[in-house]
Structures are given as C-alpha cells and as structure tokens.
Amino acid sequence: MKGTPIATVILEDESLRDGLQFEQKILTLEEKLSLFRLLAAAGVKRLQVGSFVHPKVVPQMADTEEFIRAVRDETSGVFITALVLNDKGLERALRCGLGHLSMSSSASNSHSLKNVKRTADEAFASLLELIRQAVGSGLQVRAGIQCAFGCVYEGAVAEDRVIEMAGRLAATGANELNLADTTGMANPLQVRRLVAKTRKAIPHLPISIHLHDTRGLGLANMLAAHEEGVTIFDVSAGGLGGCPFVKGASGNVAAEDAVNLFEQIGVETGVDLKALCKVVDHYEALLGRRLPGRMNRVIKSQAIACE
Numbered sequence: 001m002k003g004t005p006i007a008t009v010i011l012e013d014e015s016l017r018d019g020l021q022f023e024q025k026i027l028t029l030e031e032k033l034s035l036f037r038l039l040a041a042a043g044v045k046r047l048q049v050g051s052f053v054h055p056k057v058v059p060q061m062a063d064t065e066e067f068i069r070a071v072r073d074e075t076s077g078v079f080i081t082a083l084v085l086n087d088k089g090l091e092r093a094l095r096c097g098l099g100h101l102s103m104s105s106s107a108s109n110s111h112s113l114k115n116v117k118r119t120a121d122e123a124f125a126s127l128l129e130l131i132r133q134a135v136g137s138g139l140q141v142r143a144g145i146q147c148a149f150g151c152v153y154e155g156a157v158a159e160d161r162v163i164e165m166a167g168r169l170a171a172t173g174a175n176e177l178n179l180a181d182t183t184g185m186a187n188p189l190q191v192r193r194l195v196a197k198t199r200k201a202i203p204h205l206p207i208s209i210h211l212h213d214t215r216g217l218g219l220a221n222m223l224a225a226h227e228e229g230v231t232i233f234d235v236s237a238g239g240l241g242g243c244p245f246v247k248g249a250s251g252n253v254a255a256e257d258a259v260n261l262f263e264q265i266g267v268e269t270g271v272d273l274k275a276l277c278k279v280v281d282h283y284e285a286l287l288g289r290r291l292p293g294r295m296n297r298v299i300k301s302q303a304i305a306c307e
C-alpha cells in the first residue's frame with residue numbers, strides 16, 4: 001500500500017563537544033565513552049564527539065584523538081564527527097582516521113576577534129583554505145557559519161553577508177552547510193527567512209541548523225527551520241552547554257526535548273526518548289547538577305504518577 005512517506009530528521013548530538021567544552025569538571029575518557037555508548041544505544045545517529053583545539057585552551061577536549069581511536073571500531077550505524085579550527089587540528093584529525101569534520105568561522109567581526117583573535121575576513125579566508133585541504137584529503141566536511149542570526153557584540157548580522165559566505169563555502173566542495181545561532185539570538189521568522197534564502201542560493205547542499213536555547217526560542221526556531229525544509233539539527237543531551245565567560249549563555253536545544261517535539265508532530269528521529277533520558281541522568285550524576293532539558297523531568301514525574 002502506498003502511503004505518505006514517513007518524515008524523518010537527523011539529530012546530531014553535540015553534548016560531548018559543545019556541551020562539555022567549558023565544563024569545569026574534566027571527564028575521564030572512560031566517562032565520555034560511557035556517555036557515547038548510551039547515546040548510540042538510544043539511537044542517536046550522528047555524534048559530534050570532540051574538537052581538535054589546543055588542550056591548554058580547552059582542556060576538556062585534550063583526549064579527542066584517544067576518544068576517536070577508541071570508538072572508531074564500534075561505530076556501526078553511528079556517524080562520528082569532530083570540530084577542527086586550524087591546520088594543526090586537521091593534521092590530528094587525519095592521523096586518527098576520522099572521515100568527517102565540522103569547520104566554521106563567524107559572520108561577526110567582533111565575535112571572531114574575541115573567539116579566535118582574528119578578523120572575520122581573515123578567519124574566513126583560512127577556513128576556505130582548510131576546507132579545500134580537508135576535501136582534497138578525502139574527508140567529508142560540514143561548513144558552518146557562526147553568529148549567522150546575530151551577534152551579542154554587534155547585534156544584527158546582514159543576511160546578504162551570510163548568503164555570500166554560504167556560497168563561497170559551498171564552492172569549496174563541502175558536503176553540508178550549517179547555520180549556527182551561536183549566541184541564541186534567532187527568532188522563528190528570521191530562521192524561516194534565512195533558511196529559505198540560503199536554500200534558494202545553494203539548492204544542491206543540505207542545510208543543518210545549530211541552535212542555542214539562550215532566550216528560550218530554541219524549539220520554536222527548530223520547528224521554523226523544519227517547516228522550511230531543514231532535516232538536520234544539532235542538539236545536546238540535557239541541554240548541556242553554555243560558556244562561563246558569556247553571561248546568560250546556554251546550551252544547544254536539549255536532545256530529549258527535540259525528540260519529543262518531532263514525535264509529537266509525527267516526524268521520526270530514530271531516537272528512543274526514555275533511553276535518551278538515561279544519558280541525561282548519567283550526565284547529571286557525573287556533573288552533580290540538574291540540566292535544563294524538560295523531558296527527562298516529565299518522564300520521571302509520569303513514572304511516579306503511574307506507580
């Protein structure tokens with residue numbers, strides 16, 4: 001019987017990278033591996049597991065190579081990626097045999113200067129070169145634009161600038177474009193508009209969205225992007241994330257809340273919500289605090305109500 005094809009989306013969990021990167025407590029390799037295995041067991045198909053940055057700058061990510069070597073052989077059905085920001089990072093990624101990388105730079109000059117101490121134009125020129133190198137080495141690359149929806153230092157970011165960057169990134173041979181709301185400033189109308197413009201300008205590449213829930217609009221923005229045709233979303237188990245140096249910063253949209261949103265509107269994620277909540281429990285136990293995602297609490301309260 002022919003029916004309407006079942007709509008699906010891909011959730012890329014970034015709790016092990018964007019979620020953990022500024023966490024004060026450094027998790028051991030074993031602790032990270034246990035989180036990874038729980039995420040994979042819950043059905044998460046894409047995982048950004050670390051970044052190849054200087055260990056002095058981000059100590060939490062110092063074991064990214066070891067981590068990738070450890071999981072390389074147990075990742076059937078799971079797509080592993082990591083963040084690379086410079087030549088050294090690319091060398092390290094190549095050495096541990098990773099097949100896919102995420103690379104990005106900022107649309108905002110002030111953000112770029114604070115984050116990587118280079119102007120946005122300088123950082124973008126290096127990014128284009130780095131992606132060409134990675135693609136030339138046979139890697140798949142997701143090319144990202146940070147602060148695509150605004151910047152805490154500069155306010156609005158011109159959409160034409162984002163579209164121009166997207167076009168140049170697409171020309172490098174990257175496999176996917178990622179629009180990032182790095183500081184959580186996007187609103188649903190803006191998300192719809194920018195996604196539509198980007199899809200029109202670059203129809204041949206999939207677009208993914210990286211949303212931070214800083215102002216509570218994460219799920220609304222996710223739905224807006226989905227209604228505009230986006231099917232790949234970055235999430236973080238428990239909503240883990242945030243930066244201690246930026247007041248009010250918060251993590252990506254909670255993975256469990258995204259799974260619930262899509263379940264409620266009949267879109268498959270392939271992720272088991274209850275199993276995902278076990279990951280959130282594990283994070284909370286390891287970090288010794290409650291994470292902001294909602295569905296873990298909802299599921300627990302329902303279990304108590306049924307007892």
Ligand SMILES: [Zn+2]
Nearest residue numbers: 018182210212
């Ligand atoms: Zn982020």
